[in-house]
Amino acid sequence: xxxxxxxxxxxxxxAVIAAIMVLVSKNPIYSVLxxxxxxxxxSGHYILMNAQFLAIVNLIVYAGAIMVLFLFVVMLMxxxxxxxxxxxxxxxxxxxxxxxxxxxxxISLIKQAGELNTKDxxxxxxxxxLIETLGKVLFKDYLVPFEISSILFLSAMVGAVVIGKKxxxxxx
Amino acid sequence: MPISYYLxxxxxxxxxxVVGVLVRRNAIIVFMSIELMLNAVNLLLVAFSKMHHAGxxxxxxxxxxxxxxxxxxxxxxxxxxxxxxxGLAIIVMLYRNxxxxxxxxxNRLKN
Numbered sequence: 001x002x003x004x005x006x007x008x009x010x011x012x013x014x015a016v017i018a019a020i021m022v023l024v025s026k027n028p029i030y031s032v033l034x035x036x037x038x039x040x041x042x043s044g045h046y047i048l049m050n051a052q053f054l055a056i057v058n059l060i061v062y063a064g065a066i067m068v069l070f071l072f073v074v075m076l077m078x079x080x081x082x083x084x085x086x087x088x089x090x091x092x093x094x095x096x097x098x099x100x101x102x103x104x105x106x107i108s109l110i111k112q113a114g115e116l117n118t119k120d121x122x123x124x125x126x127x128x129x130l131i132e133t134l135g136k137v138l139f140k141d142y143l144v145p146f147e148i149s150s151i152l153f154l155s156a157m158v159g160a161v162v163i164g165k166k167x168x169x170x171x172x
Numbered sequence: 173m174p175i176s177y178y179l180x181x182x183x184x185x186x187x188x189x190v191v192g193v194l195v196r197r198n199a200i201i202v203f204m205s206i207e208l209m210l211n212a213v214n215l216l217l218v219a220f221s222k223m224h225h226a227g228x229x230x231x232x233x234x235x236x237x238x239x240x241x242x243x244x245x246x247x248x249x250x251x252x253x254x255x256x257x258x259g260l261a262i263i264v265m266l267y268r269n270x271x272x273x274x275x276x277x278x279n280r281l282k283n
Contacts, residue, residue, distance in 0.1 A: 008173055012181050019188040019208055028200050035204050038185075042211050049222050054245055058214075061249050066207070066256050073260050074200060077267050085197040085274040095194030103187040110179050119175045121219050122226035128239045129218075137239045138246070149250045156254040163261040 004123050007048055015041035028074045032067055039063040049121060051129030178219035185212035199263050199273045203256075210252050214245045 018037040025031045039062045046055035087095075110116065127133055138146060185208060192205030221241030228237045263273060270277045 005173070008177070012177075015181070016184055016188070019185055022204060022208065023188065023192045023196065023201070028198060031201055031204060035207065038208065039211065042215055045215055046218060049218055051218050051222070051242060054214075054218060054242055057246065057249060058211075061253055062207075062211070066253060069256060069260055070200065070204065073264060076264070077200075077273060085272065085276075087195055087197050092195045095191050099187045099191035099194065102190065103183060106183045106187075107180055110176050110183075113176075116176055116179070117174065119223050120226060121173050121175055121178060121222045122229055123173060123222075125233075126222065126225050126229050126238075127234070128221065128225055128236055129242060133236055133239055134242060134246070137236065138243055141240075142243055142247075145247060149247065152251070152254055156257050160257045160261040163258065163265055 004048065007044070011041045011044045011048070015045075029071070032070050032074060035070075036063050036067050039067070046129075048123060049129065050124055050126060053129060053131045053134050175219060175223045178216060182212045182216035182219070185209075185215070197274050197276060199266065199275045199278075202275060203259055203263065207252065207256070210248060214248055217241050217245050217248075 015038050018034045018041065021034040022031045022038065025034060039058060043055045043058045043063070046052075046058060189205045189207075189209035189212065192208065193202050196202055196205070218241065221238040224241070225235070225238035228235045266277065267273055
């Protein structure tokens with residue numbers, strides 16, 4: 001077993017365990033922190049596949065911006081373990097069993113897909129994940145979607161402000 | 173690494189996200205589970221782009237085949253950031269009106 005395989009298994013185990021801990025944790029703040037661990041593990045996978053730009057963007061956007069937003073909201077609401085709404089044990093069991101069935105079916109399908117089992121992921125070589133290659137394609141072929149996404153951001157900003165406003169101000 | 177390992181890993185993360193949406197009633201945790209599903213899909217897209225690139229890489233080291241998939245991941249991240257900002261605003265509004273983050277309160281939207 002070489003170094004790449006060891007890192008792959010470590011990051012995979014870290015991602016899956018942290019993802020399970022997100023659901024198991026009673027306190028929402030611990031869930032947010034475990035989700036940050038998942039994002040770090042996924043960024044590690046990106047680095048392992050030599051997708052450096054996406055690794056950094058994943059860290060900055062997800063672990064940096066989005067999860068801080070989640071933490072702000074959780075702390076603003078003062079949600080603690082006592083007020084955390086829980087589903088009944090039966091509903092939890094049904095959810096876990098149906099999810100397990102889905103996973104089992106998909107894994108058996110992957111095992112049977114003959115062509116997929118012969119293909120390998122290129123781990124360290126290749127320069128498609130570098131910022132130079134991605135930037136050239138982004139500003140040449142995907143310029144219009146890039147500009148449209150800025151309008152999407154503007155509309156989301158206006159929408160968040162309008163939704164987050166106090167009710168009394170809207171009535172006035 | 174074989175692509176099937178990445179498939180199984182991504183589907184495991186996706187399933188954990190689905191189970192999270194099904195079993196939790198806290199709106200913030202449900203929202204975080206959706207983020208988990210988005211990230212599983214992103215991971216699979218990057219893995220497939222590198223798999224697609226591996227076939228061409230042996231013949232031409234400087235080829236840019238597979239760049240599009242990584243740009244799709246970039247745009248998915250853009251849309252996810254937008255979605256989070258609006259969704260958290262809705263959750264804050266829900267909490268201000270009901271003093272709870274229970275998603276069952278959203279049933280009242282129909283009245």
